[in-house]
Amino acid sequence: MAGAAPRVHLGSAELDRSHHHACGVFDDPRQARKAIDDFVLEGLDQGERVIEVAEFPGETIDGLAKRKDVGAALRSGQLEVQPWTHAYLDGGSFRSARMLAFVRRLCRVLDGDRFEGTRIIGTMDWAVDGLDGVDELVEYEAGLDRILIRPRVTALCVYNAPRHPPQRLDDVIAAHDAVLTNGRLRIRPGPSPRERILAAAALLFAENGVDRTGVDTIIQAAGVAKATFYRHFPSKDDLVVAWLQSPGTRWLDAARAEAEARASSALDVVPEFIEAAGRWLEHEDYVPSPFFNATITAADRADAVARVIQDYLEEVRAYLAQIIAATGHPEPDLAAHQVHLLIAGAMAMSVATRSSEPFEAARGAALKIVT
Secondary structure (H helix, E strand, C coil): CCCCCCCEEECCEEECCCCCEEEEEECCHHHHHHHHHHHHHHHHHCCCEEEEEECCHHHHHHHHHCCCCCHHHHHHCCEEEEEHHHCCCHHHCCCHHHHHHHHHHHHHCCCCCCCCCEEEEEECCCCCCCCCCHHHHHHHHHHHHHHHCCCCEEEEEEEEHHHCCHHHHHHHHHCCCEEEECCEEEECCCCCHHHHHHHHHHHHHHHHCCCCCCHHHHHHHHCCCHHHHHHHCCCHHHHHHHHHHCHHHCHHHHHHHHHHHHCCCHHHHHHHHHHHHHHHHHHCCCCCCHHHHHHCCHHHCCHHHHHHHHHHHHHHHHHHHHHHHCCCCCCHHHHHHHHHHHHHHHHHHHHHHCCCHHHHHHHHHHHHHHC
16 A cells, blocks of 8 residues: 555554564563553554454453454454464464464465555463473574565564573574563664565565566565665666575575485485475475576566576586486486476475475485486
């Protein structure tokens, strides 16, 4: 929607909308609840969508209703309160990858045509010692930064300090870009403007496609001025090239490192590599590989973009040929081409079915090729 970005307050402090991931740390649960309700009601008043994940949704809604009639907001979907058991504690345990996928899905249906922005609030009292998966909490908070960097989205994670071990709380605080403690808002030194632009592009290109993501959307998500964007990237194609070359985009590097660490023999590397690629895609919540995403429209883009894509595909094939040759296979180049096609097909089918099963089939087929 057009217009100036809505304001975001945490306590009495105003938060810059370029900070997407905030943390509130409280010693008193009543103060925490007031801060959450203030945050929720401000969002509703400004026409934003508000989603809270709470222990007892009914009590949460009743508390809000004492200050404002929220019936219309609930009926329209502007306000949504979900229980812990549908999110953090789905199945009775916590898993970082599962919860990050949950947030991704929330963010993919923000409905920007109806709402001025989105606020997501999570109350974190569930994260107690002894809970299955609580050791993945910091990993989850760190992963949120990559998911939340999109236009007009702010997440607030609320911690009751006495319930959490000091070291874990310190690590959690460090994973946020803004922290409210004792009524004071502290802003963590963030990445450079260039890094913010690349992070926004990485998320939006991967989820929405290159052609459907405009420069203005990236600028808004990154929280930079238009002149700053063009100083770093004179054209959108320059940004696409930088995105494709950035370490976070290259699934090959992560899959190769994991496969070589797990393999006990040369023959194990190929199936381990395919399994690692499947785990990478599952961790990304089945968002298509950036290179396959970009390839779809590469023919209509600058030569530099097409060249980066082709170079990367050749790098994958060359790596496969190298590890297959190490098994003593008589035709490693041909086998590498066949295995590469299996991986590409598994990626496409996994995205379509939101399942890692195609990688299991690809693994079995690849073993027949290399043995």
